[in-house]
Protein backbone atom coordinates (compact mmCIF):
# COMPACT_ATOMS: atom_id res chain seq x y z
CA UNK A 305 0.00 0.00 0.00
CA UNK A 306 1.16 3.56 -0.46
CA UNK A 307 2.42 5.27 2.70
CA UNK A 308 -0.62 6.55 4.65
CA UNK A 309 -1.90 9.91 3.46
CA UNK A 310 -2.88 12.44 6.17
CA UNK A 311 -6.49 11.29 5.72
CA UNK A 312 -5.62 7.60 6.02
CA UNK A 313 -3.45 8.19 9.10
CA UNK A 314 -6.23 10.18 10.79
CA UNK A 315 -8.65 7.39 9.94
CA UNK A 316 -6.24 4.78 11.34
CA UNK A 317 -5.96 6.64 14.64
CA UNK A 318 -9.71 7.26 14.80
CA UNK A 319 -10.43 3.55 14.35
CA UNK A 320 -7.93 2.61 17.03
CA UNK A 321 -9.49 5.02 19.50
CA UNK A 322 -13.09 4.04 18.82
CA UNK A 323 -12.46 0.29 18.53
CA UNK A 324 -10.08 0.00 21.48
CA UNK A 325 -6.74 -0.98 19.98
CA UNK A 326 -3.37 0.68 19.36
CA UNK A 327 -0.62 0.64 16.74
CA UNK A 328 2.89 -0.54 17.39
CA UNK A 329 5.35 2.26 16.50
CA UNK A 330 8.63 0.58 15.66
CA UNK A 331 11.97 2.39 15.77
CA UNK A 332 14.06 1.61 12.69
CA UNK A 333 17.60 2.61 11.80
CA UNK A 334 18.26 1.04 8.39
CA UNK A 335 16.59 -0.32 5.27
CA UNK A 336 16.76 -3.78 6.82
CA UNK A 337 15.06 -2.91 10.08
CA UNK A 338 12.46 -1.02 8.05
CA UNK A 339 11.76 -4.16 6.02
CA UNK A 340 11.55 -6.17 9.22
CA UNK A 341 8.90 -3.79 10.56
CA UNK A 342 6.94 -3.75 7.28
CA UNK A 343 7.07 -7.53 7.10
CA UNK A 344 5.96 -7.93 10.72
CA UNK A 345 2.97 -5.64 10.13
CA UNK A 346 2.09 -7.44 6.89
CA UNK A 347 2.34 -10.88 8.52
CA UNK A 348 0.08 -9.73 11.35
CA UNK A 349 -2.32 -8.03 8.91
CA UNK A 350 -1.90 -4.87 10.91
CA UNK A 351 -1.44 -1.27 9.85
CA UNK A 352 1.36 0.41 11.72
CA UNK A 353 3.84 3.17 12.37
CA UNK A 354 7.58 3.21 11.76
CA UNK A 355 9.71 5.90 13.31
CA UNK A 356 13.24 7.24 13.38
CA UNK A 357 14.93 8.83 16.38
CA UNK A 358 17.40 11.71 16.06
CA UNK A 359 20.22 9.17 16.38
CA UNK A 360 18.51 6.91 13.86
CA UNK A 361 18.19 9.78 11.39
CA UNK A 362 21.87 10.66 11.81
CA UNK A 363 22.85 7.04 11.29
CA UNK A 364 20.68 6.79 8.17
CA UNK A 365 22.61 9.67 6.61
CA UNK A 366 25.87 7.75 7.09
CA UNK A 367 27.72 7.16 10.33
CA UNK A 368 30.28 9.85 9.47
CA UNK A 369 27.90 12.28 7.71
CA UNK A 370 25.56 12.60 10.72
CA UNK A 371 22.96 14.88 9.19
CA UNK A 372 19.49 14.27 10.61
CA UNK A 373 17.61 15.94 7.75
CA UNK A 374 19.55 14.05 5.04
CA UNK A 375 18.96 10.75 6.85
CA UNK A 376 15.26 11.45 7.40
CA UNK A 377 14.58 12.51 3.82
CA UNK A 378 16.46 9.52 2.38
CA UNK A 379 14.64 7.20 4.75
CA UNK A 380 11.19 8.59 3.98
CA UNK A 381 11.74 8.48 0.21
CA UNK A 382 13.01 4.88 0.38
CA UNK A 383 10.16 3.84 2.68
CA UNK A 384 7.62 5.42 0.34
CA UNK A 385 8.82 3.17 -2.50
CA UNK A 386 9.24 -0.14 -0.64
CA UNK A 387 6.18 0.13 1.63
CA UNK A 388 4.06 0.06 -1.50
CA UNK A 389 4.89 -3.65 -1.84
CA UNK A 390 3.42 -4.58 1.56
CA UNK A 391 -0.39 -4.89 1.89
CA UNK A 392 -0.79 -2.64 4.94
CA UNK A 393 -1.02 1.09 5.73
CA UNK A 394 2.13 2.54 7.23
CA UNK A 395 2.65 6.00 8.73
CA UNK A 396 6.13 7.51 9.04
CA UNK A 397 6.98 9.32 12.26
CA UNK A 398 9.98 10.97 13.90
CA UNK A 399 10.63 10.16 17.57
CA UNK A 400 11.79 12.27 20.59
CA UNK A 401 13.20 15.62 19.51
CA UNK A 402 14.53 17.77 22.36
CA UNK A 403 14.69 21.57 22.19
CA UNK A 404 18.32 21.78 21.10
CA UNK A 405 17.66 19.54 18.10
CA UNK A 406 14.46 21.16 16.79
CA UNK A 407 16.30 23.38 14.32
CA UNK A 408 18.25 20.46 12.87
CA UNK A 409 15.38 17.96 12.74
CA UNK A 410 11.69 18.67 13.25
CA UNK A 411 11.53 22.30 12.09
CA UNK A 412 13.28 21.74 8.72
CA UNK A 413 11.30 18.52 8.17
CA UNK A 414 8.05 20.40 8.76
CA UNK A 415 9.22 23.05 6.30
CA UNK A 416 9.91 20.37 3.66
CA UNK A 417 6.44 18.89 4.16
CA UNK A 418 4.85 22.33 3.98
CA UNK A 419 6.53 22.94 0.62
CA UNK A 420 5.54 19.51 -0.64
CA UNK A 421 1.92 20.12 0.36
CA UNK A 422 1.96 23.54 -1.33
CA UNK A 423 3.13 21.75 -4.49
CA UNK A 424 0.19 19.32 -4.26
CA UNK A 425 2.22 16.41 -2.84
CA UNK A 426 1.94 14.37 0.34
CA UNK A 427 3.93 15.44 3.41
CA UNK A 428 7.26 13.63 3.86
CA UNK A 429 6.32 12.18 7.27
CA UNK A 430 2.86 11.78 8.79
CA UNK A 431 3.83 12.95 12.26
CA UNK A 432 6.67 14.32 14.37
CA UNK A 433 7.37 14.30 18.08
CA UNK A 434 8.39 17.34 20.09
CA UNK A 435 9.84 16.16 23.39
CA UNK A 436 9.62 19.08 25.77
CA UNK A 437 10.01 16.94 28.85
CA UNK A 438 13.33 18.57 29.75
CA UNK A 439 11.85 22.10 29.92
CA UNK A 440 9.17 23.57 32.18
CA UNK A 441 5.55 22.82 31.25
CA UNK A 442 4.79 26.40 30.13
CA UNK A 443 7.74 26.51 27.73
CA UNK A 444 6.99 22.95 26.59
CA UNK A 445 3.42 23.98 25.68
CA UNK A 446 4.45 27.28 24.15
CA UNK A 447 6.82 25.49 21.75
CA UNK A 448 4.15 22.83 21.16
CA UNK A 449 1.68 25.55 20.16
CA UNK A 450 4.11 26.94 17.59
CA UNK A 451 4.86 23.46 16.23
CA UNK A 452 1.18 22.52 16.15
CA UNK A 453 0.47 25.46 13.84
CA UNK A 454 3.42 24.43 11.63
CA UNK A 455 2.19 20.81 11.66
CA UNK A 456 -1.25 21.91 10.54
CA UNK A 457 0.29 23.75 7.58
CA UNK A 458 2.38 20.66 6.77
CA UNK A 459 -0.67 18.36 7.15
CA UNK A 460 1.14 16.34 9.80
CA UNK A 461 0.22 15.34 13.34
CA UNK A 462 2.27 16.50 16.31
CA UNK A 463 3.20 14.25 19.22
CA UNK A 464 4.06 15.99 22.48
CA UNK A 465 5.46 14.67 25.76
CA UNK A 466 4.15 15.94 29.09
CA UNK A 467 5.87 14.29 32.03
CA UNK A 468 9.15 12.45 31.67
CA UNK A 469 9.99 9.04 30.23
CA UNK A 470 12.62 7.33 32.37
CA UNK A 471 15.76 5.61 31.18
CA UNK A 472 18.88 7.10 29.67
CA UNK A 473 17.08 9.38 27.25
CA UNK A 474 15.64 11.88 29.74
CA UNK A 475 18.28 11.38 32.42
CA UNK A 476 16.19 9.58 35.06
CA UNK A 477 17.79 6.16 35.46
CA UNK A 478 17.31 3.69 38.27
CA UNK A 479 14.90 5.65 40.42
CA UNK A 480 11.19 6.04 40.82
CA UNK A 481 10.66 9.75 40.47
CA UNK A 482 7.42 11.77 40.61
CA UNK A 483 8.28 13.37 37.26
CA UNK A 484 7.65 9.99 35.65
CA UNK A 485 3.92 10.49 36.28
CA UNK A 486 1.96 13.24 34.50
CA UNK A 487 -0.70 14.92 36.67
CA UNK A 488 -4.34 15.87 35.90
CA UNK A 489 -3.24 19.50 36.33
CA UNK A 490 -0.68 19.05 33.53
CA UNK A 491 -3.41 17.54 31.36
CA UNK A 492 -5.80 20.43 32.01
CA UNK A 493 -3.12 22.98 31.18
CA UNK A 494 -2.25 21.09 27.98
CA UNK A 495 -5.88 21.20 26.81
CA UNK A 496 -6.08 24.89 27.71
CA UNK A 497 -3.05 25.84 25.61
CA UNK A 498 -3.29 23.38 22.72
CA UNK A 499 -7.06 22.92 22.54
CA UNK A 500 -8.58 19.53 21.86
CA UNK A 501 -8.25 19.24 18.12
CA UNK A 502 -9.43 22.74 17.21
CA UNK A 503 -5.87 24.10 16.80
CA UNK A 504 -4.53 21.04 15.01
CA UNK A 505 -4.24 17.30 15.57
CA UNK A 506 -1.89 16.20 18.31
CA UNK A 507 -1.18 13.05 20.28
CA UNK A 508 0.11 13.19 23.82
CA UNK A 509 2.74 11.03 25.47
CA UNK A 510 1.52 11.45 29.03
CA UNK A 511 3.78 9.45 31.28
CA UNK A 512 2.72 6.81 33.79
CA UNK A 513 6.06 5.44 34.92
CA UNK A 514 7.31 4.61 31.43
CA UNK A 515 10.96 3.80 30.97
CA UNK A 516 13.02 3.23 27.84
CA UNK A 517 14.78 -0.11 27.84
CA UNK A 518 13.99 -3.34 29.64
CA UNK A 519 14.69 -3.69 33.32
CA UNK A 520 14.15 -6.33 35.95
CA UNK A 521 10.60 -6.48 37.32
CA UNK A 522 10.06 -4.02 40.16
CA UNK A 523 12.52 -1.45 38.82
CA UNK A 524 9.73 0.95 37.92
CA UNK A 525 6.03 0.88 38.48
CA UNK A 526 3.78 1.41 35.49
CA UNK A 527 0.54 2.98 36.67
CA UNK A 528 -1.82 3.14 33.66
CA UNK A 529 -4.60 4.43 35.95
CA UNK A 530 -2.77 7.79 35.86
CA UNK A 531 -3.98 8.06 32.26
CA UNK A 532 -7.57 7.45 33.30
CA UNK A 533 -7.37 10.12 36.00
CA UNK A 534 -6.13 12.67 33.46
CA UNK A 535 -8.65 11.70 30.74
CA UNK A 536 -11.46 11.91 33.33
CA UNK A 537 -10.39 15.32 34.66
CA UNK A 538 -9.99 16.89 31.22
CA UNK A 539 -13.01 15.04 29.83
CA UNK A 540 -15.24 16.34 32.64
CA UNK A 541 -14.18 19.94 32.00
CA UNK A 542 -14.73 19.81 28.23
CA UNK A 543 -17.62 17.31 28.12
CA UNK A 544 -15.64 14.86 26.01
CA UNK A 545 -14.86 11.23 26.69
CA UNK A 546 -11.14 10.29 26.54
CA UNK A 547 -10.20 13.65 25.03
CA UNK A 548 -6.50 12.81 24.45
CA UNK A 549 -5.04 10.41 21.89
CA UNK A 550 -2.29 8.89 24.01
CA UNK A 551 1.14 7.47 23.26
CA UNK A 552 2.76 4.76 25.37
CA UNK A 553 6.57 5.07 25.41
CA UNK A 554 8.91 2.34 26.54
CA UNK A 555 6.67 -0.46 25.28
CA UNK A 556 9.41 -3.11 25.51
CA UNK A 557 9.03 -5.51 28.41
CA UNK A 558 5.50 -4.35 29.29
CA UNK A 559 2.94 -6.94 30.34
CA UNK A 560 -0.19 -7.70 28.36
CA UNK A 561 -2.24 -6.50 31.30
CA UNK A 562 -0.49 -3.10 31.40
CA UNK A 563 -0.83 -2.74 27.64
CA UNK A 564 -4.55 -3.55 27.61
CA UNK A 565 -5.27 -1.26 30.53
CA UNK A 566 -3.45 1.61 28.80
CA UNK A 567 -5.43 1.04 25.60
CA UNK A 568 -8.64 1.18 27.61
CA UNK A 569 -7.65 4.69 28.74
CA UNK A 570 -7.01 6.00 25.22
CA UNK A 571 -3.55 4.84 24.09
CA UNK A 572 -3.48 4.60 20.28
CA UNK A 573 0.29 4.26 19.68
CA UNK A 574 2.88 2.26 21.59
CA UNK A 575 6.60 2.71 20.91
CA UNK A 576 8.82 -0.33 20.86
CA UNK A 577 12.56 -0.27 20.31
CA UNK A 578 14.59 -2.32 22.78
CA UNK A 579 12.71 -5.60 22.24
CA UNK A 580 12.79 -5.29 18.44
CA UNK A 581 16.51 -4.37 18.53
CA UNK A 582 17.12 -7.55 20.51
CA UNK A 583 14.93 -9.61 18.18
CA UNK A 584 16.96 -8.36 15.22
CA UNK A 585 20.40 -8.85 16.72
CA UNK A 586 19.89 -12.18 18.49
CA UNK A 587 19.71 -14.27 15.26
CA UNK A 588 22.92 -12.57 14.06
CA UNK A 589 24.69 -13.62 17.23
CA UNK A 590 23.37 -17.13 16.76
CA UNK A 591 24.57 -17.17 13.15
CA UNK A 592 28.06 -15.98 14.03
CA UNK A 593 28.41 -18.40 16.94
CA UNK A 594 27.29 -21.35 14.82
CA UNK A 595 29.46 -20.38 11.86
CA UNK A 596 32.45 -19.06 13.72
CA UNK A 597 35.01 -20.83 11.53
CA UNK A 598 33.32 -19.51 8.41
CA UNK A 599 33.83 -15.90 9.42
CA UNK A 600 37.49 -16.32 10.38
CA UNK A 601 40.46 -15.43 8.20
CA UNK A 602 43.29 -17.89 8.88
CA UNK A 603 46.63 -17.84 7.06
CA UNK A 604 45.23 -15.64 4.30
CA UNK A 605 42.31 -18.05 3.75
CA UNK A 606 38.98 -16.26 4.03
CA UNK A 607 36.44 -18.61 5.66
CA UNK A 608 33.14 -19.38 3.98
CA UNK A 609 31.76 -16.63 1.76
CA UNK A 610 28.22 -17.95 2.20
CA UNK A 611 28.22 -17.26 5.93
CA UNK A 612 29.76 -13.78 5.96
CA UNK A 613 27.58 -12.53 3.12
CA UNK A 614 25.54 -9.87 5.03
CA UNK A 615 22.41 -11.30 3.47
CA UNK A 616 22.85 -14.65 5.23
CA UNK A 617 22.50 -13.26 8.74
CA UNK A 618 20.51 -10.24 7.51
CA UNK A 619 17.63 -12.48 6.47
CA UNK A 620 17.62 -14.22 9.84
CA UNK A 621 17.69 -10.85 11.60
CA UNK A 622 14.80 -9.54 9.51
CA UNK A 623 12.71 -12.63 10.29
CA UNK A 624 13.47 -12.37 14.02
CA UNK A 625 12.49 -8.74 14.25
CA UNK A 626 9.40 -9.21 12.05
CA UNK A 627 8.13 -11.88 14.45
CA UNK A 628 8.48 -9.48 17.41
CA UNK A 629 6.65 -6.74 15.48
CA UNK A 630 3.83 -9.17 14.70
CA UNK A 631 3.69 -10.14 18.38
CA UNK A 632 3.34 -6.46 19.30
CA UNK A 633 0.45 -6.13 16.87
CA UNK A 634 -1.24 -9.08 18.57
CA UNK A 635 -0.72 -7.55 22.01
CA UNK A 636 -2.04 -4.18 20.88
CA UNK A 637 -4.99 -5.76 19.04
CA UNK A 638 -4.16 -4.13 15.72
CA UNK A 639 -3.44 -7.60 14.25
CA UNK A 640 -6.01 -8.82 11.74
CA UNK A 641 -7.49 -5.36 11.77
CA UNK A 642 -5.89 -3.61 8.78
CA UNK A 643 -8.05 -0.98 7.20
CA UNK A 644 -8.29 -2.11 3.55
Ligand SMILES: O=C(CO)COP(=O)(O)O
Pocket residue numbers: 331399400515516517518552553554555556575576577578579
Ligand atom coordinates in the same frame (compact mmCIF):
# COMPACT_ATOMS: atom_id res chain seq x y z
O1 LIG B 1 9.67 4.72 23.69
C1 LIG B 1 10.41 4.23 22.86
C2 LIG B 1 10.90 5.02 21.73
O2 LIG B 1 10.45 6.34 21.80
C3 LIG B 1 10.84 2.78 22.91
O3 LIG B 1 11.06 2.36 24.20
P1 LIG B 1 11.61 0.87 24.48
O4 LIG B 1 12.99 0.82 23.89
O5 LIG B 1 11.62 0.71 25.96
O6 LIG B 1 10.70 -0.08 23.79
Ligand SMILES: O=C[C@H](O)COP(=O)(O)O
Pocket residue numbers: 331357358359360399400473516577578
Ligand atom coordinates in the same frame (compact mmCIF):
# COMPACT_ATOMS: atom_id res chain seq x y z
O1 LIG C 1 13.86 7.11 22.50
C1 LIG C 1 14.08 5.95 22.52
C2 LIG C 1 14.35 5.09 21.38
O2 LIG C 1 14.70 3.84 21.90
C3 LIG C 1 15.39 5.65 20.45
O3 LIG C 1 16.67 5.40 20.88
P1 LIG C 1 17.97 6.00 20.14
O4 LIG C 1 18.03 7.45 20.45
O5 LIG C 1 19.07 5.20 20.75
O6 LIG C 1 17.82 5.74 18.67
Ligand SMILES: [Zn+2]
Pocket residue numbers: 400435436437438465468469474
Ligand atom coordinates in the same frame (compact mmCIF):
# COMPACT_ATOMS: atom_id res chain seq x y z
ZN1 LIG D 1 11.18 12.78 27.03
Ligand SMILES: [Zn+2]
Pocket residue numbers: 400469516553554575
Ligand atom coordinates in the same frame (compact mmCIF):
# COMPACT_ATOMS: atom_id res chain seq x y z
ZN1 LIG E 1 10.18 7.03 23.79
